[in-house]
Amino acid sequence: MSPPRLNYATCRLLFLPLFFLFLAACATAPVTGRKQFIIIDPQTELRLGLEASREILKKEKICRDPELNAIVKRVGERIARATGKNLPWEFWVIDKPKVINAFCLPGGKVFVYTGIIPVAKNEAGLAAVLGHEIGHAIARHGAERLSLGLAAAFGEVLLAEVLDLKDPETRKIFLTAYGLGATVGVILPYSRKQELEADHIGLYLMARAGYDPREALRFWQRMRAAARGKPRPPAFLSTHPTDEARIAAIKRLLPEILPVYENNPHRYGLGENLPAPHCR
Numbered sequence: 579m580s581p582p583r584l585n586y587a588t589c590r591l592l593f594l595p596l597f598f599l600f601l602a603a604c605a606t607a608p609v610t611g612r613k614q615f616i617i618i619d620p621q622t623e624l625r626l627g628l629e630a631s632r633e634i635l636k637k638e639k640i641c642r643d644p645e646l647n648a649i650v651k652r653v654g655e656r657i658a659r660a661t662g663k664n665l666p667w668e669f670w671v672i673d674k675p676k677v678i679n680a681f682c683l684p685g686g687k688v689f690v691y692t693g694i695i696p697v698a699k700n701e702a703g704l705a706a707v708l709g710h711e712i713g714h715a716i717a718r719h720g721a722e723r724l725s726l727g728l729a730a731a732f733g734e735v736l737l738a739e740v741l742d743l744k745d746p747e748t749r750k751i752f753l754t755a756y757g758l759g760a761t762v763g764v765i766l767p768y769s770r771k772q773e774l775e776a777d778h779i780g781l782y783l784m785a786r787a788g789y790d791p792r793e794a795l796r797f798w799q800r801m802r803a804a805a806r807g808k809p810r811p812p813a814f815l816s817t818h819p820t821d822e823a824r825i826a827a828i829k830r831l832l833p834e835i836l837p838v839y840e841n842n843p844h845r846y847g848l849g850e851n852l853p854a855p856h857c858r
């Protein structure tokens with residue numbers, strides 16, 4: 579990435595507000611308590627989420643299978659309640675049998691593709707999917723990625739300013755290293771970290787919602803089987819912690835999560851099996 583071309587005066591103008599922005603940019607992820615760098619405010623994020631969800635509802639074919647919708651809504655609302663967040667939650671099923679995926683936009687708009695229904699298999703499997711996706715949303719992973727991208731772009735400008743008095747050759751090397759660092763060192767591993775964090779939050783949410791968190795392990799094993807023999811892994815898997823790393827991490831977390839489930843007075847176990855989608 580080449581640094582944006584800004585003149586010296588613009589740099590000075592940018593430096594102070596950005597400095598205060600950076601000070602104000604500390605957030606904490608729920609459940610894991612990880613410190614985050616986020617410079618997008620929640621209202622902006624909410625607005626972007628609502629706009630995007632309206633676009634999706636215009637574009638996609640919504641599945642009107644009443645039985646399936648009732649189950650998705652039931653499981654979704656239990657997971658939503660477990661977050662303790664009062665958002666305008668909505669749960670939609672999109673009729674795309676080949677798409678093994680689901681996602682949650684900021685503001686609590688959740689979309690499930692029919693392709694993931696047979697892999698989720700039962701309510702607890704679906705709770706694992708929704709817990710993971712809602713986990714990404716409540717940990718504000720989208721805003722975090724966007725913030726890191728902005729910081730990577732502006733950081734180079736700021737660095738050029740700070741290092742202005744130094745030897746030009748040193749500066750060049752430093753900037754190159756930082757450029758590399760910003761692309762390879764920070765942003766890529768972050769998305770793996772976010773994936774594992776979404777798994778962690780998701781396990782906790784499903785246990786709080788009353789679903790047996792051990793089903794998450796079996797769900798990811800079914801995902802692995804579903805991915806086998808396909809030229810490209812399903813989108814849900816393509817964010818790269820390997821299946822083995824993910825399954826191992828979930829196994830490590832279960833002793834911490836299982837008591838949350840066992841002490842829950844409302845336990846549904848695996849819940850009902852999901853019906854095969856009959857979209858109209």
Ligand SMILES: [Zn+2]
Pocket residue numbers: 710714773776817
């Ligand atoms: Zn994910």
